[in-house]
Amino acid sequence: MTEAGENAGVGETRRVRVVLVDDHRMFRTGVQAEIGETDRTGVEVVGEAADVDQAVTVITATRPEVVLLDVHLPGGGGVEVLRRCAPLMSAAENPVRFLALSVSDAAEDVIGVIRGGARGYVTKTITGTDLVDSVFRVQDGDAVFSPRLAGFVLDAFASTDAPPVDEDLDRLTQREREVLRLIARGYAYKEIAKQLFISVKTVESHVSAVLRKLQLSNRHELTRWATARRLV
Amino acid sequence: MPVAAAPRTPHAPDADEVPQRKLYRSADGRMLGGVARGLAGHLGLPVGWVRLAFLLLFMWGDGLGVLLYAAFWVFVPLGVGGRTGHRSFFENLPDGTRRLRKPDRGQITALIALFVGAGIFISKVQAGGASGRYVWPTLLVGAGVVLVWRQADNARRAHWSTAAGRNGRLFQAARALAGVALVGVGLTVFIVVRGSAAQLGNVLTATLAVLVGVALLAGPWLIRMTQDLSEERLMRIRAQERAEVAAHVHDSVLHTLTLIQRNAEDVSEVRRLARAQERELRNWLYKPEGTGKDEAEEPATLAEAVKKTAAEVEDHHGVPIEVVVVGDCPLDERLAAQVQAAREAMVNAAKYGGEGGPVQVYAEVEGQTVFVSVRDRGPGFDIDAVPGDRMGVRESIIGRMQRNGGTARLRSAPDGGTEVELEMERAANTA
Numbered sequence: 001m002t003e004a005g006e007n008a009g010v011g012e013t014r015r016v017r018v019v020l021v022d023d024h025r026m027f028r029t030g031v032q033a034e035i036g037e038t039d040r041t042g043v044e045v046v047g048e049a050a051d052v053d054q055a056v057t058v059i060t061a062t063r064p065e066v067v068l069l070d071v072h073l074p075g076g077g078g079v080e081v082l083r084r085c086a087p088l089m090s091a092a093e094n095p096v097r098f099l100a101l102s103v104s105d106a107a108e109d110v111i112g113v114i115r116g117g118a119r120g121y122v123t124k125t126i127t128g129t130d131l132v133d134s135v136f137r138v139q140d141g142d143a144v145f146s147p148r149l150a151g152f153v154l155d156a157f158a159s160t161d162a163p164p165v166d167e168d169l170d171r172l173t174q175r176e177r178e179v180l181r182l183i184a185r186g187y188a189y190k191e192i193a194k195q196l197f198i199s200v201k202t203v204e205s206h207v208s209a210v211l212r213k214l215q216l217s218n219r220h221e222l223t224r225w226a227t228a229r230r231l232v
Numbered sequence: 233m234p235v236a237a238a239p240r241t242p243h244a245p246d247a248d249e250v251p252q253r254k255l256y257r258s259a260d261g262r263m264l265g266g267v268a269r270g271l272a273g274h275l276g277l278p279v280g281w282v283r284l285a286f287l288l289l290f291m292w293g294d295g296l297g298v299l300l301y302a303a304f305w306v307f308v309p310l311g312v313g314g315r316t317g318h319r320s321f322f323e324n325l326p327d328g329t330r331r332l333r334k335p336d337r338g339q340i341t342a343l344i345a346l347f348v349g350a351g352i353f354i355s356k357v358q359a360g361g362a363s364g365r366y367v368w369p370t371l372l373v374g375a376g377v378v379l380v381w382r383q384a385d386n387a388r389r390a391h392w393s394t395a396a397g398r399n400g401r402l403f404q405a406a407r408a409l410a411g412v413a414l415v416g417v418g419l420t421v422f423i424v425v426r427g428s429a430a431q432l433g434n435v436l437t438a439t440l441a442v443l444v445g446v447a448l449l450a451g452p453w454l455i456r457m458t459q460d461l462s463e464e465r466l467m468r469i470r471a472q473e474r475a476e477v478a479a480h481v482h483d484s485v486l487h488t489l490t491l492i493q494r495n496a497e498d499v500s501e502v503r504r505l506a507r508a509q510e511r512e513l514r515n516w517l518y519k520p521e522g523t524g525k526d527e528a529e530e531p532a533t534l535a536e537a538v539k540k541t542a543a544e545v546e547d548h549h550g551v552p553i554e555v556v557v558v559g560d561c562p563l564d565e566r567l568a569a570q571v572q573a574a575r576e577a578m579v580n581a582a583k584y585g586g587e588g589g590p591v592q593v594y595a596e597v598e599g600q601t602v603f604v605s606v607r608d609r610g611p612g613f614d615i616d617a618v619p620g621d622r623m624g625v626r627e628s629i630i631g632r633m634q635r636n637g638g639t640a641r642l643r644s645a646p647d648g649g650t651e652v653e654l655e656m657e658r659a660a661n662t663a
């Protein structure tokens with residue numbers, strides 16, 4: 001999104017330990033080459049896994065800060081990894097955070113892993129610098145949305161008539177909607193901040209709020225939306 | 233009696249224009265089993281003539297017509313043909329309500345004719361006196377059989393049309409029950425009339441015993457056979473799906489890979505091929521059945537139109553375009569103009585701003601307003617600096633939007649790049 005910019009600058013002093021989960025060895029090699037090639041990035045790949053069982057073992061053993069998780073995996077897919085690593089995600093110290101990295105941008109895959117607890121979703125067309133940027137952002141506890149994902153979320157929350165229950169909880173605020181819309185239009189967080197005259201931190205907190213609402217297993221709209229599209 | 237056939241003739245000659253080499257019973261526009269219409273389609277005769285022939289055979293051929301008809305019904309498979317379209321008892325009005333479908337004139341006439349014929353028939357039978365004792369049960373049984381057989385046809389037809397609601401199922405069950413009841417009553421009357429009422433109990437017991445015996449003997453075997461059958465069918469469906477995937481992958485993906493190998497030194501061409509193939513494969517994998525495979529016809533909704541336009545520009549200019557669409561609505565004249573303007577913006581973005589990364593296209597339907605943004609990360613440009621004779625932006629985008637009652641805004645996005653925002657109200661009648 002931004003060229004490694006501010007985050008990588010901070011990254012001089014800090015390192016992120018990353019586990020790569022993907023069943024294609026070639027892709028793992030490629031990602032490793034791109035994000036692990038220089039010290040500048042500060043990303044260290046401490047483990048790799050090719051299926052669900054391996055992933056759970058490696059993640060438990062190495063306790064990385066961020067897991068780059070493929071959605072389609074032998075043994076149950078990324079959602080299964082998320083399910084079995086749930087205790088690690090909610091750990092009080094050094095929680096493991098997941099960033100979904102997939103070639104698929106089908107709605108059911110995206111929504112599935114986000115609701116499973118992933119902190120963001122990027123597609124494999126992402127550039128190396130953007131990926132590193134996303135990893136740092138996820139490590140900070142923020143959510144990373146690709147334009148497509150923002151589109152899905154808007155779609156999910158937009159059209160349906162408002163259910164009366166838990167309205168504040170489930171609905172997106174005007175501001176969140178605005179932020180999502182700009183993400184969907186391809187703006188980087190920094191650009192959004194400039195456009196809306198708010199700080200990047202505020203943008204990130206808006207996006208995190210959206211993510212939280214999404215994970216609340218948004219009882220009404222999301223289910224209805226998914227059912228309408230025969231996703232569940 | 234010829235009256236019965238006459239009103240249906242207007243449909244006949246043009247009903248089956250496609251020559252069918254194999255004889256099918258027609259599922260549409262039929263009165264009973266679709267035999268007459270199917271035959272008519274097969275022989276290229278007006279359906280009325282065929283019906284008349286059956287009727288004559290029935291009247292003067294000692295019921296030969298009925299026998300023939302029944303044989304056709306049993307042995308000829310039900311097929312699609314004749315008129316298309318699912319006909320239900322209800323029809324949807326333009327304002328969204330449902331009402332009972334008006335029966336067409338032909339059907340009413342046919343019904344009247346049927347009653348008249350039945351009246352004549354009954355009066356004849358009454359005159360015959362004693363034979364009436366056999367005729368009534370036979371008629372009952374016949375009616376029941378017809379009901380149930382047509383039911384089976386409907387069940388088969390339900391495979392073709394998805395419109396089978398819960399009401400329909402209830403109705404079907406009721407119909408099957410009625411048919412069975414009719415047959416049962418008819419047979420009982422037969423037995424009772426022939427013998428005496430006292431024998432009824434004996435007969436019933438014996439029948440029951442035989443039925444139970446048969447069920448006990450053949451039941452397990454029957455169950456296993458149906459299970460095996462459904463399992464086999466499932467396997468066959470899977471194999472078919474796999475073959476289809478394999479065929480598709482073979483055709484398009486391998487073809488593209490070959491092209492890429494051959495054009496390895498031409499970077500833009502390789503990129504174009506790869507993008508086009510990726511898009512097609514995605515369409516094929518993630519789109520619901522029936523869409524995305526052949527996109528020959530014009531798109532009917534905004535989302536489709538935007539995606540199609542982006543795909544075309546992408547193919548033509550070799551610059552990746554990322555499309556995000558939120559919501560959807562049918563395409564009207566204004567929106568078509570908006571999509572055209574968006575295409576112009578995409579082409580510009582691909583031409584002048586393509587080096588900065590993918591072009592982002594975002595479309596959103598919000599209530600009556602449709603918003604489209606096209607954004608690139610190129611060097612950006614100043615609209616006032618463009619010479620007056622260059623009409624691209626001014627006419628194709630801004631002018632076109634204004635002529636159709638919308639607005640277009642051009643602005644330089646922060647951190648370079650250009651963004652074109654197009655806003656349009658949907659036409660009122662599509663509300």
